[in-house]
Amino acid sequence: MVFADSGSFEPRSLHPIDRRAFAKSAGAAAASVAAQQWLNSGTLAQSPAEHESMIYRTLGRTGVRVSAIGFGGYHLGRPTLGEQDGIQLLRQAVDRGITFMDNCWDYNDGQSEIRMGKALAGGYRDRVFLMTKIDGRTRAAAAQQIDESLQRLGTDHVDLMQFHEVIRLEDPDRIFAEGGGMEAMLAARQAGKVRFIGFTGHKDPYVHLRMLDVARRHNFRFDTVQMPLNVMDAHFRSFTHEVLPVLTREGIAPLGMKCFGDHTILESNTVKPIEALHYCLNLPVAVQITGIDSQQVLDQALEAARTFRPLTQAEVAGILERTRAAGEEGKYELYKTTNHNDGTARRPQYLG
Secondary structure, three states: OOOOOOOOOOOOOOOHHHHHHHHHHHHHHHHHHHHHHHHHHOEEOOOOOOOOOOEEEEOHHHOOEEEOEEEEOOHHHOOOOOHHHHHHHHHHHHHOOOOEEOOOOOHHHHHHHHHHHHHOOOOOHHHOEEEEEEOOOEHHHHHHHHHHHHHHHOOOOEEEEEEOOOOOOOHHHHHHOOOEHHHHHHHHHHOOOEEEEEEEOOOOHHHHHHHHHHHHHOOOOOOEEEEEOOOOHHHOOOHHHHOHHHHHHHOOEEEEEOOOOOOOHHHHOOOOHHHHHHHHHHOOOOEEEEEOOOHHHHHHHHHHHHHOOOOOHHHHHHHHHHHHHHHOOOOOOHHHHOOOOOHHHHOHHHHO
């Protein structure tokens, strides 16, 4: 089955041996060049709707400007964060310039979306770029989850919907199969429920590259791709070296996540929080999503944006050298090496 894309696309194919050679010989250089181009396009506020101390960047070929810091939705629904506290934090984040909202159908059994929906009431929905994710691999499961997400979020559409946890080699085949989840996603876009389409995953860059390959074979190009990008990733199963250059070359907006690896990376004692955020913002990402569950964490993220400046090559090299020994075996990237973050592995029924 062939899926029509909303934009023109020239199919490409990367064989495994090409990927390895690309990562070793050209990946870092291409990412560096792309980073400078992307960073040069990123600016502080330019319109009354944008906050003076926040960085805004263009979301790939969509042309939409979004905040370079994204509000991670998972933490919003944690039981340890009260509902009213979460609503207050999110609204404060919007008032202080964060426009990109992240969420997922399965986060905290739907509580993350419900709380975000309440927080975006009263005019806040019109001030943000709203993204959520679904797990469904079949058309029926995906369609049901899309509608449930919209209901919880209290909106008739989301700006971006992504396939969540593309972490298995067979996930692309299921999504693009006849009767697969992509049919529901395209139907939702046609109906005005979804503006843009992307996918996420945290396990292995090979799976991301395979998802992109399968999409090409179906004449489809994603608008966004979300993946772990942080100071450890460059050393082990690197999305930075293998996937990021492909996205920047093809105009697909990269969305970074797991800057702190759910605090595990900070336990390596090799990097400070704002330094880790600066490293991520220095990559050619449209948005770096970070979990926010306290005033301190919100202030930290906003301070990172306010104080960010492009890092020199020497500064980047220094960070990578400092984190090399800790990062080489994935010890601090549990989402890659364990099933700690694999929600759909614990609940495969979410896939349909």
